[in-house]
Every structure is written in C-alpha cells, then in structure tokens.
Amino acid sequence: MANAVRFVSGVDLGQNLAMTPLQEKFVRLKKEREAVVLAHNYQPREIQEVADYVGDSLGLSYEAQKAKGKCILFCGVHFMAETAKIVNPEKKVLMPDLNAGCSLADSCPADKLRAYLEENPGLYVVSYVNCTAAVKAQSDVICTSGNAERIVQRVPADREILFLPDRNLGDWVIQKTGRSMRLWDGDCYVHMEFTASSIDRMRQEHPEALVVAHPECTRAVRALADEVCSTEKMVGYCRNSSVRAFIVVTEEGMLHRLRREMPDKEFLAGPTDRCACAECRYMKMNTLEKALGALENLAPEVSLSKETIEKARLPIERMLEWSRN
Ligand code: 13P
Ligand code: SF4
Secondary structure, eight states: OOOOOOEETTEEOOOOOOOOHHHHHHHHHHHHHTEEEEEETTSOHHHHTTOSEEEOHHHHHHHHHHOOSSEEEEESOHHHHHHHHHHSTTSEEEOSOTTOOOHHHHTSOHHHHHHHHHHSTTOEEEEESSSOHHHHTTOSEEEOTTTHHHHHHHSOTTSOEEEESBHHHHHHHHHHHOOOEEEOOBOOTTGGGOOHHHHHHHHHHOTTOEEEEOTTSOHHHHTTOSEEOOHHHHHHHHHHOSOOEEEEESOTHHHHHHHHHOTTSEEEEOOOSSOSOOOOTTGGGOOHHHHHHHHHHTOSBOOOOHHHHHHHHHHHHHHHHHHHO
C-alpha cells in the first residue's frame, strides 16, 4: 500500500493512512504533474485526505500565493480558485468542477454593485472573500471570516463602509467592533438552515457539549454559540479546550477535518430543523473522480482577464498585509 505524506494546515500529521486505489492513483498523478492540491475544510473526506493543504479561505489564499509546483488544483468553490489565480497569476489553476459556485457570491452581481456605487459615491467597500473577481475588482479591501474584525478595524475612521455580500457576517463584525456599516443583503443558504430552535434542542440533548458556529449563521444562532469563528479557528478552539464534545454549526465537511485531527474528541453535526446534513451543494460538486480528471486533462482551468487580475489583486494584497501585522 502506497503511503502519502499528509499536510494539514502546513503540519505534517505523519499519518500513513491506508488509501483507496483511486486515492493512490491521484497521489501518483499529483506528483507527476508537480501539482499543489489545495482543499477547503468543506471538501469531501477523500479529497481532504490527499490534499497538500486543507484550510479556510484565508489560509488557502496564503498557500496559493506561495505555491511552487507547475499548477494548483483548487478543491473548493469558484471564488476561492479565482483568488488563487489572482494572487499567483503565472500559475495554471485547475478545479475539479468549474460550476462549483456559491450562493453568497451569486447574491452580489458585479453590475448591481457598480450601479449601487455610482448612486452612492464615497463608500469604502469591504468585501468578504465569498464574491466574484469582478466584485473584488471594485472593492477597497477583502476580508475572510478569519480576519473580518481586524480588517474593519483598520479602515480609516472617517470613511463609511459598505460591507458585502453577507449580512450575517457583517452584523457579527458590527457586534464585535461597534462600527456601523451598510450591509449588502446576501446570505449563505447553508448557514441559514440552522435555526435557534434546532440548536437549542441539541444543546439540551447534549449539555456536555460546547457549540461552535460560523459567523455566516444568523444572530439568533450565534447568540447560542460558545464560540463564533472561521472554520480554521474552530480547529484551534476545539483543540485547546478541555471539553471533549462539540456541536459544530457549519457545513458538514468540517467534521472530517476535526475528527481527523482530534480522534479522541466527539464532534456532532449542528442540526437544522430538517436534518443534520448541512451540505453545501457547490462544495460537494467536487469529487475525487473529477479531481483526478482535472489532473489528467490539465483542465478545467480558471481564467481571468489581465485587467480583472490587476484590479482585484490590490484589495486582496491589502487584506493579506493587514492581517499579517
Ligand atoms: P471560511 O473562510 O471560514 O473557511 O469559510 C468559507 C465559507 O465558504 C463558509 O461558508
Ligand atoms: Fe458559499 Fe455557503 Fe457554500 Fe460557503 S457554504 S461556499 S458561503 S454557499
């Protein structure tokens, strides 16, 4: 059985787990192609296991920026792969499925934003990374859920902020910073499925567990959480806690990452009113078969115009710089 070196968040876990024949084939081809495989925390387990790096949007942006190799295979959604292309434009960026979009990105079309900014001049645009490259190109600075509070705090005090596209994340940042902002009216359909009543019920069934929730959840859900943070910060929070059980209120792929890194702890899927199956249909368009196909064909590839790359790079680089110091 071939062994893979597993890197999660840049850390070699030293786990030589048994791979399926398809995973073995993927790892062989990845080496032949000199590809760097980046995967978001919401990706299916079999992809996470063969990625070079698994992380949140912020970590993935840093990894994409410094990726060597001949190409990047980005296993996540389209706006994340676009970000990789923008920060490392010389590199070919492949995706398993180009149709893997995002309901949040869809809620803010570039032409609608352009019209809004024409009618409302002078706004400082802080865009959550979950938006298209064409929207990033109209932004002053980008943020992720991992650095949103910090980024907003750095915006000059005399500027009025338009925060887009997620009104829930924006509301959380207002709560944390006390800074008022105009909020775009977008949301993530996956996180909107968690309700205060479903979380409350689960808390009562598992009083021993702590609740960790993503800031894309509504204020009512966030109010019931012991910790609200990005997917990457969830890993650190659960690891550093002396508590053994956690109710994880975000997309279900996160459970694979947590269970893999902390096999001695218990992670329960946050419930919606319908089920405990909060799956992002876009993230799950990526399969290991499609990822293998992308390496075989060196396609499909993410393509952006030079002009968009140049315009979108500035606000992303500003974010990377502001969140470093
Ligand atoms: P993170 O940046 O926390 O990984 O979140 C990305 C995302 O799409 C959440 O739905
Ligand atoms: Fe977009 Fe929501 Fe899917 Fe994240 S979970 S990629 S915000 S639709």
